[in-house]
Amino acid sequence: MALSRLTSRSNGISRPLSTAFGRFISTDTTPITIETSLPFTAHLCDPPSRSVESSTQELLDFFRTMALMRRMEIAADSLYKAKLIRGFCHLYDGQEAVAIGMEAVITKKDAIITAYRDHCIFLGRGGSLYEVFAELMGRQDGCSKGKGGSMHFYKKDSSFYGGHGIVGAQVPLGCGIAFAQKYVKEEAVTFAMYGDGAANQGQLFEALNISALWDLPSILVCENNHYGMGTAEWRAAKSPSYYKRGDYVPGLKVDGMDAFAVKQACKFAKEHALKNGPIILEMDTYRYHGHSMSDPGSTYRTRDEISGVRQERDPIERIKKLVLSHDLATEKELKDMEKEIRKEVDDAIAKAKDCSMPEPSELFTNVYVKGFGTKSFGADRKEVKAALP
Amino acid sequence: MWGILRQRGIDGGGLSLRRTRSASVSARSYAAGSKEMTVRDALNSAIDEEMSADPKVFVMGEEVGQYQGAYKITKGLLEKYGPERVYDTPITEAGFTGIGVGAAYAGLKPVVEFMTFNFSMQAIDHIINSAAKSNYMSAGQINVPIVFRGPNGAAAGVGAQHSQCYAAWYASVPGLKVLAPYSAEDARGLLKAAIRDPDPVVFLENELLYGESFPISEEALDSSFCLPIGKAKIERQGKDVTIVTFSKMVGFALKAAEKLAEEGISAEVINLRSIRPLDRATINASVRKTSRLVTVEEGFPQHGVCAEICASVVEESFSYLDAPVERIAGADVPMPYAANLERLALPQVEDIVRAAKRACYRSK
16 A cells, blocks of 8 residues: 655645744744643553654744644634535534544554544644634535545645544554554554544454554554544443543543643653554543534533633633743734634635535546546436546 | 325234224325425324334433434433433443344334434444344244434535435345435434334434425324335326336435426426335336436445335336436546545436436427
8 A cells, every 4th residue: 555655744734824823932842841731641652752753833833733723623613604514513612622632643644534523623734724624614625625525634745544433443544554554564653543432342352452463553643532523421431431432552642622631641642552452542631612513512412511611621712821931922912813713714715615616527536546448427327427537 | 296196004914903094195285274395393292102102112222312412303202211211321232232233132113313324333233233134044933123314315514424325235135124214204203114114224313404384284293193114105196207206316316396387397206215126116106107216325326225216117117118217326436535526426307307208208
């Protein structure tokens, strides 16, 4: 299986438009050590240290990218209500720290695969806002040419394998990518992300068993936001200690609202997986929105709970406090940054709105790589037909 | 408008007693003061009544209880019957479907909901190998009185993994019964029949029909109401061309029939109601009358429901056909997300009209 070729390795997030905050502090990589808010809880392994190495650059980067992700998701909410986005739309606001922390310690050769709450993961892998909004609105410049939709974002050149609608399916797939990485001796790992709802899926345990038997570099990342659609974790799982559910597979429980804890855990996991095979990371996180835009999110949890998490554990607020306490920027500078981000998002939306819908001929493209000229048909087979190339 | 043909209820072997009704055709579908009911309420009331009548009937699926149902079909049932009759499951179709089939083996009557039939693929081994074939393999010792229900086919903008129609797949399996309601009356009568049926029934609903209202007769509102399995309904009488379809496409076919009537073509619209058993008798009788056939379905064309209907007609009524059989189906591609492509991927009323005119050798 051909793997993507990357011309550069980067440890940080590659952001096409990351020069905006050059005004404040551009390339200051003064090292900073950050303590995670909570200790790690370990299963069958020794937990990593709570002291996380970072830099001023990274701290500001974290803030900016998470604020961008947050703004993007909120904007998607409005677009959905305006009926510019159709079908399903699952938003990630609240969970940004997981996407950001993971990207900070991996390369574009390490693979990520996730379920349908994939907009921010795509952005973290180097996707652009324009591609996101164009895809959400079903336009031809979308990352899947408008043919996939919200749940089916991919970025193969950054080893991001989607974007999957069927709960749990992405986990065996992720272990398969890890299999391929080991097969070609790539020295890379795969992060297969899933939720607490998917954690009970049988196929997960089947894939984990094989990964452990064959020492595959699979890292299973459970984004435990405590609700599988409308069902709280205690109603779906006899054991909601997801980091322990691998039984013979080691695991780590991580504060998923703390980007630095996530970073440390992912670094630890990558080192482990390359030497010892699979490991499970449970990210204790939270989604502010309901399961999707069709779910108000308030029939199965209280508004107090939601606002409580927002007040006590919001991942962006946490980074903001760190930025301020380390004197890396002032309140006003951060506010200006947020204003710029808003504009960046608005500009991307405006551009995406102007993008045209896919050509009708795109109905028949990409069915196969090699179609042998097979006939394919539209709804009226005598009127609309095509030969698949 | 279209006539309502009320059919005599004739049982296949071994079914419980049904009320027989006299056959009558009324010229109007609306009587003075007639009620309307949404498909959603029809399904809800059907499950409610069958649970009330038989304590062995229970409901199982994701979000069916406390959430009131992902599409609100099971609304109020948990409050009314309690957690011993309505079970919220984890997101584990293979597991809970297997458990449901096992419960049916032991004599209970589960109504298993798939949030959409796309997710039934996780459980398809149990539907086919554990449920459909058991009565045969055990020579009648183990029957499986289970209903698998949920929305099937395309919704709006839900993409490739959430839009497939499974009618052809399930209807090809001996041992399964496969039903597809269109109207509120269909929904009530067929679901009640399915729950009472001693065999495994795949009950294919349609998300976009849930909110649609249909007139419903007093008879259909009665708690003993039931529709026969295996009988199609002639929704609209006609003499020039037969249009056969099921589920949401029945509505499209009726609209097409209106348009065709304006051009002097009288179309007969058949609502299959039952994909397996397929009512070959009604279909063939109609084609022998009109000599022309248009079949319509939302699913993929190759090896589809329409293909079987066409084969049946060509086999049994070949000399009556005056034109080639026509198939209108979903496009032969995974469902695209973009709105314009999605529209091209699904049958539209104009496609049905065009095919019917072709069958009548009329130019566009």
